[in-house]
Amino acid sequence: MKNYVVNLIKYKDLLIELIKKDIKLKYRNSILGIFWSMLNPLLMMVVLTIVFSNLFDKNIENFPVYVMAGRLVYQFFSESTNFAMDSIVANGQLLKKIYVPKYLFPISRICSSFFTTIVSIIPLALVMVFTGVSFHWTNVFIVFPLFCLLLISTGVGLLLSTVNVYFRDIKHLYSVILTLVMYLTPIFYPAEIIPDKYMLLIEINPLFNVVSMFRTLLLDGAVPSVALMSFTFIYAILLSLIGLFVFYKNQHRFVLYL
Template structure:
């Protein structure tokens, strides 16, 4: 934390660079942060709403509340994974706290998430979904996901330095996680014998928390918050420990 504070100017510049790089030479620029999840939601909603119209009321909002959180996690961890390798030239020239790079990628994905929120607001307005007071606290699960991504991002970044196949393996893992997260289907339709797979998926707890506040308009229980906090502590502990054990040897492999 001390090094992050000391190098905060560099961290801010790295976040700015990532955002500029993503939208370079794009006509609509940052508007795509809102349009991408919005158009994806429209396509999936048209395909699946007829199947779940009796089980899920206001399906577009249900879908988007899950999709936005999962996309945030997916983008943050995917970009953090290659952050050390992509900044190899800078790491070889000057001393920079190496954990700055995956953290910057996660933060830039957080900015993209914020830019995508108008799409959710637009869908809520179009579908005339009820807006209740708990939505005010919906930033809490977003912060939970942010810190969870810090831990996962540090772990992936350190592993990928030594094991480049992680780029391909993680793509497969993300696909599996997406299907094990109730993004476009209700959790109730999952057979009891497979529910343990849902419960083992950390993203389920973050999606449920965000969806409770935005879609259902209810305050999550203390147990739901504690589950998320426990997952965050584990991910940060593993990520920081693995990263610190290997960071001195990164320069030999990048």
């Protein structure tokens, strides 16, 4: 772990350049460029609101903001982990020629996705204004669930990038897993409709508590309970440590499979 931190400081300039490159590649040949990070969540919010508002609008106050907040969290997790998964294989030729800390590649993918997610908060704030959601000083604490989300995505991303080196079919399997995660996360439906017998399965989903805290801070202006915050943070730390451990134990063998 100490070596990770030392190398991260030593190669911070390279990491910044990788993040910039990932952002540029994402919007290459795009007319609107980074503005898609603001337009995309707005369009998805409109679609989901039109499709599901008749079903759940009466049960959920400020349905557009509710949907957009949940979608923003899920979109970051989905995009960042997908990008991180392919990062080692995509840079295989470079890793064979020179020494570069390998974990910089999945981390740069995650950080670039995190940057575009932060940009996506701007249209979320605009929707809050237009739908009459009150702003509170406690809204600033959304940095906590976002930080937990970053840790979770880093752990999962490092784990996936490791597995993908040995088992390339993980891409297809992971798309199925992401679909399952999406439906296990109350993005467009209220959590109250979930039967108690399934709640344990829902709460194992790492995004469930993050989405819950994110919405509580935005819609209610209330600070989540200490118990919920502590559990989510410990869960996020554990996932990130597992990802780091698996990556560290396997990184020396990557070149044999690239």
